[in-house]
Amino acid sequence: MKPKRTLALLLCAALLLTALSACGATVVVVEGGGNAGTPTGAPDPAGEPGPTQEPEPTQEPDGQPGGETTAVKTGLAVLPSLSASASASGEGDGAAQADILLVAVTVDDDGVIDSCIIDSIQAKIGFNAQGALTPPLDTTFATKLELGDDYGMRAASPIGKEWNEQANTLAGYVAGKTADELKGIALDDSGHAVDEPDLTASVTIGISDLLEGVEAAVANAAHLGASKGDKLGLAAETNMASSKDASSEEEGLAQAYATFAVTTTGGGVITSCLIDALQANVSFDTAGQITTDLASVPKTKNQLGDDYGMVAASSIGKEWYEQAAGFCQYVTGKSADDVAGLAVNGEGKAADADLAAAVTLSLGDFQAVVEKAAK
Numbered sequence: 001m002k003p004k005r006t007l008a009l010l011l012c013a014a015l016l017l018t019a020l021s022a023c024g025a026t027v028v029v030v031e032g033g034g035n036a037g038t039p040t041g042a043p044d045p046a047g048e049p050g051p052t053q054e055p056e057p058t059q060e061p062d063g064q065p066g067g068e069t070t071a072v073k074t075g076l077a078v079l080p081s082l083s084a085s086a087s088a089s090g091e092g093d094g095a096a097q098a099d100i101l102l103v104a105v106t107v108d109d110d111g112v113i114d115s116c117i118i119d120s121i122q123a124k125i126g127f128n129a130q131g132a133l134t135p136p137l138d139t140t141f142a143t144k145l146e147l148g149d150d151y152g153m154r155a156a157s158p159i160g161k162e163w164n165e166q167a168n169t170l171a172g173y174v175a176g177k178t179a180d181e182l183k184g185i186a187l188d189d190s191g192h193a194v195d196e197p198d199l200t201a202s203v204t205i206g207i208s209d210l211l212e213g214v215e216a217a218v219a220n221a222a223h224l225g226a227s228k229g230d231k232l233g234l235a236a237e238t239n240m241a242s243s244k245d246a247s248s249e250e251e252g253l254a255q256a257y258a259t260f261a262v263t264t265t266g267g268g269v270i271t272s273c274l275i276d277a278l279q280a281n282v283s284f285d286t287a288g289q290i291t292t293d294l295a296s297v298p299k300t301k302n303q304l305g306d307d308y309g310m311v312a313a314s315s316i317g318k319e320w321y322e323q324a325a326g327f328c329q330y331v332t333g334k335s336a337d338d339v340a341g342l343a344v345n346g347e348g349k350a351a352d353a354d355l356a357a358a359v360t361l362s363l364g365d366f367q368a369v370v371e372k373a374a375k
Contacts, residue, residue, distance in 0.1 A: 069227040069228065069229075070108065070227060070228040071109075071223055071226070071227055071228075072106040072107060072108050072114050072223075072226050072227060072228050072230075073106065073107050073108070073109075073221035073222050073223050073224070073226070074104075074105075074106055074221060074222065074223075074224045074226045074232075074262060074264055074272040074273075074274060075104065075105045075106075075107060075217040075218055075219070075220045075221025075222070075262075075274075076102070076103070076104050076217055076220060076234075076260065076262045076274045076276060077101075077102070077103045077213045077214070077216035077217035077220060078100060078101070078102060078260060078276060078278060078300050079100070079101040079103075079209065079212065079213050079216065080098060080099065080100045080101075080278055080280055080297060080298050081098075081099045081100075081297065082096070082097070082098060082099075082280060082282055082292065082294045082296070082297075082298070083099075083294050083295065084097040084099060085097045085282050085290060085292075085294050086290070087284070087288060087289045087290045088127065088128055088129040088284075088287070088288025088289070089129075093126050093127060093128045093129070093134055093288070094126065094127050094128070094129075094284060094288045094289075094290065095124050095125065095126045095127070095254075096124070096125045096126075096127070096254030096256075096282030096284070096290070097122065097123070097124045097125075098121070098122075098123045098124075098256040098258075098280035098282075098298075099120065099121070099122055100120065100121040100122075100123070100236075100238075100256075100258055100278060100280065101118075101119075101120050101209060101210065101213045102117075102118070102119045102120065102121070102143070102213070102234060102236060102260060103116065103117070103118050103119075103210070103213035103214050103216070103217040104116070104117045104217060104232055104233075104234040104262040104274075105117075105214065105217040105218055105221060105232075106221070106226055106228075106230065106232055106264060107218050107221045108228065110178070111178040111179060111180070111218065112176060112177070112178055113174055113175050113176065113177055113178070113179075113214070113218065114175065114228055114229075115175055115231075115232040116171040116172075116174050116175055116214060116217075116232070117145075117171055117232055117233075117234040118167040118168075118170060118171045118210055118213065118214070119143045119144060119145045119167065119234055119236070120143065120144045120163075120167075121141055121143050121144070121236055121238050121256075121258060122141070122144070123141040123238050123240070123256035123258070123280065124141075125139075125240050125243060125254035125255075125256065125282075127245075127246075127252060127254060127284055127288055128288055129287060129288040130286065130287075130288065131245060131246030131247070131252050131284060131285055131286035131287065131288055132245045132246070132252075133243055133244070133245055133252070133254070135240065137240060137241050137243060138239075138241070139239070139240050140237070140238060140239050140240075141238040141239070141240075141256065141258075143236050143238075144163050144164055144167070145164045145167065145168075147164070148162065148164050149162055151163050151164070153205075157204060158204055159201070159202065159204055161202065161204070163205065165202075166202065166203045166204065166205050167205075167210070169199075169202045169203050170199070170203050170207055170210055173198060173199060173203075174211075174214050178218075179214070179215045179218045179219070182211050182214060182215060183211075183215070185199070185207075185211065187207070187208055190206055191206035191207060191208030191209065192204065192205075192206055192207065193207055224272035224273065224274070224328075224332075225264075225271045225272040225332055226264035226266075226271050226272040227264075227266060227271060229266070230264035230265060230266040230271050230272075231264065231265045231266070232262070232263075232264055233261075233262065233263040233264070233265065233372075233373035233374055233375070234260070234261070234262050234373055235260070235261050235369045235370075235372035235373035236258055236259065236260045236261075236369065237258070237259050237365055237368050237369050237372075238256055238257065238258040238259075239256075239257055240254065240255060240256060240257070241257065242255045242257060242279075243255050246284055246285050246286045246288075247286065248286065251283040251284060251285055251291060252283065252284045252285070252286075253281060253282075253283055253284075254281070254282045254283075254284065255279055255280065255281050255282075256278075256279075256280040257277070257278075257279055257280075258277065258278045258280070259275070259276075259277045259365040259366070259368075259369050260275065260276050260277065260278075260369060261273065261274065261275050261366075261369035261370045261372070261373040262274040262373060263370060263373040263374040265336075265374050268335055269333055269334060269335050270331055270332050270333065270334055270335070270336075270339075270370070270374050271332065271333075272328075272332060273327075273328035273329075273331055273332055273370060274328060275324040275325075275327060275328055275366060275369065275370070276300045276301060276302045276324070277300060277301045277320075277324075277365075278298060278299075278300045278301070279298065279301075280298050281298065282294075301320045301321055301324070302321045302324070304320075304321075305319065305321055306319055308320050308321070310323075314360060315360050316357065316358075316360055318358070318360075320361070323358065323359045323360065323361050324366070326355075326358030326359050327355070327358070327359045327363070327366050327370075328370075329358075330354070330355050330358065330359070331370055335374070336370070336371045336374035336375050337371075339367055339370050339371050339374065340367060340371045342355070342363060342367060344362075344363055344364075347362065348362035348363060348364050349361070349362055349363065350363055
């Protein structure tokens with residue numbers, strides 16, 4: 001390049017820099033191209049971040065960046081048994097006993113249990129040798145978790161722990177494990193844990209059926225809207241109101257009618273909901289002799305599905321399990337107080353048109369168990 005031309009270019013550059021400085025502009029050198037008029041990381045005129053400015057990720061309680069949550073599945077298992085029932089005899093009254101194990105879980109897509117609740121109902125309905133019921137029909141049955149110390153196991157426990165304490169310990173132990181890992185827990189012939197110091201020191205009840213319930217709940221689990229870290233709830237309401245004495249015309253009936261709800265809650269509202277119910281029936285004659293096969297296992301209404309037989313009598317052509325699912329969908333996103341305050345008509349059925357289109361059953365039992373579970 002000729003000397004005179006080089007000098008001219010340098011003078012032009014100097015004049016340009018002087019002009020820009022006088023106007024208050026900032027000169028930025030960007031290597032490799034780009035917008036030389038926009039500082040790195042500064043907003044452009046449209047308010048967007050510069051080319052190298054990235055938003056800082058936020059950390060959520062479940063460890064997901066950017067406010068994302070991990071979806072988990074909600075599951076319920078109901079394992080009933082009538083085997084402890086007995087006919088009346090010369091030694092005393094008979095009893096229909098429904099033992100109902102309940103297990104609720106949330107589980108991720110890898111099969112890892114996020115949370116677990118284990119509970120049980122022991123509904124014992126007595127009748128005498130004349131085929132007459134002995135408890136009043138308004139008798140209700142609390143769960144073992146609800147009974148707490150009133151269940152009365154502590155005195156007989158070698159470690160001085162009540163049933164609810166041991167069940168809660170087992171529920172905490174299974175969290176973070178998969179169903180396959182639970183199958184690896186060593187048990188003796190009576191179903192007690194062995195070679196598991198974390199269990200044997202604090203759980204002395206037989207756990208084989210409890211583990212079976214956990215595995216069933218995991219297998220039943222489905223995505224219903226819950227997220228990792230949501231609070232899991234389980235509740236039951238059990239009565240014997242439909243039981244009746246035996247007569248010369250028909251057998252007596254001891255019926256433990258139980259309604260169950262599993263909920264998850266987050267941010268003060270229900271994020272997922274499951275409802276099921278069980279009619280545990282034991283029939284007996286006027287001599288107080290049981291006529292039901294006690295080895296039979298009653299099915300829940302969800303398990304019965306279309307075989308429950310409600311469609312023909314339903315004004316909306318929906319089976320019980322469909323209406324229970326409709327109620328669960330309706331209350332998802334609502335609080336426990338919202339559920340308790342649902343408007344009903346004089347028959348206890350939904351007053352809201354949207355809910356009435358999906359559920360024609362009386363809402364009382366559904367409201368009671370969902371509110372209790374979601375509290």
